[in-house]
Amino acid sequence: MHVLSFGRRIFLTVNYTVLVLLACSCLLPFINVLATSLSSSPAVNAGEVSLWPVDFSLASYRYIVSNPAFVGSFGITLERVALGTAVNMLLTIMLAYPLSKDNRSFRLRTVYVWVFVFTILFHGGLIPWYMTIKMTHLLDTIWALILPGAVPVFNVILLLNFFRSLPKELEESSFIDGAGHWTTMWKIYVPISMPAIATILLFTMVGHWNSWFDGLILMNSPKHYPLSSYLQTVIIQMDYSQLKQEDIDLLAVISNRTTKAAQIIVGALPILIVYPFLQRYFVKGIVLGSVKE
């Protein structure tokens, strides 16, 4: 390795310092929450916990796992991620395939693409949207978390562009072998587009897991909240007024702060787990999305 010049060494030192500070600012707040969730309540209240658990304890996790509201909302989130992702992906593929045909083999394609793109450009706003969901009687059902976002037009365009980049001969040879559109789509287009589909799938799942606004506004009863919406309400609660007597006894080991921290960690857990492994898909996905065609 050749010797670095003085200026270069200074630059690298500064560069590493800046990047290390940045990385810390991105990771440390979260590590602090993790440490808080794993510490005992007196240590947390005394402000002793920074980045490492003090008086290691799983009491907060045991408490939230026995909390029906938390467990219920966790179940709803699992349900919405599974159902919602399935519906999203099915519709995205079913729309992207016909819209990826050229105008010769699908005459009204341009009109159709416009019908879809227009929904990105203009929408009625929150209140008419809410009224529509109310009118279709979806409020307070799991479908309110799935149907309003069932067609992610942006993903349809992503996949459509991917399909268009595939050679036309694939489709032609499939038709010659006697396959129809349905078979061609599932047996040829989908398997060959797995990289793009996997990326969209990941974004969709993360989106469903993290989304809290729809639950908050479309569910009248908190027992129908998905996890993220439930967490939203938990964070705003700052008092102990809703605790029952048996909870107060628990406060010796756990506190509002440790349980909040534990719930936040569980709320972000799946993403924490998949993130390191799947990061490259995410990166690919956003690069794919920012550079059209």
Next chain:
Amino acid sequence: MGSKFMTHKPVRRSLFSDFRKQKYLFILLLPGTLYLLVNNYLPMIGTIIAFKKVNYVKGIFGSPWVGFDNFKFLFTTTDAYVITRNTVLYNLVFIALGLLFAVAFAVLLNEIRIRFVAKFFQSALFFPHFLSFVVVGYLVYSLLSIENGFVNKHLLSVLGKDPINWYNEPNYWPFILTSVHLWKSVGYGTVIYLAAIVGVDASYYEAALIDGASKWKQFTNVTLPSLVPIITILTLMSIGHIFYADFGLFYQVPLNSGMLYPTTLVIDTYVYNILTSPLHGDLGMATAAGLYQSLVGFVLVLLSNGLIRKINKENALF
């Protein structure tokens, strides 16, 4: 591929078989289209609420028409000015600083030659993007809370200053919200610009080195010019969305604290607050505010797309 087949095929393909095949394409499109009609086009019709005086007994369709009264009323309040100003100014600052930091960090990351270390930094920077604003709101709260917040308890007390009740002081929030936004989103921009920088033809840099260009000269004369197209496109796209605010950021991070409204209320949170207020507030006026946002937003997207088209047709959305 059987060439015998192919020579005959184009002639044999009749209009009828075309239609037969297209029929299946339509069937594939049907569920998604029906869905869009209900979920996206029906609310567009629903914007008529903006021209009505909503009466709960008579229902939306039975409520009386009031023409542009809701809009007139909206624009005579100071709310309209405050929410427009906040939405647009925050977005402008976000666009400018977001661009600056994302490009800077991408260039810095590109200088790290050890692959593993570079990957680690990129992952760390990109990480906040995947946290929901509920989690981010909690992280900010654990920094700023009056009783236990890190800033009050550890920073200000060490400096000998009085604790600050952050959630009651609107003056600080332009800085707080801007920092939180950058913290959460700069990693995303960095990834995009880094991909663009890595894609620059290495021979440009070799040529620059032969000419004796310093690192800084290489940046201004090679890296930056190659980034200009993607910077232009992404910036114009963001300008097209300047009338839309990030609801999670403006609602969840200030915890919707009423004291902070002068510097945190944006069009999106304004409409939401009216909808969810116990008495439902003035729905007609809130719908009018939403429609005002949609219409101006629509015009801005068209304008920015037109500009993108002029610069590079390939990159235009339509």
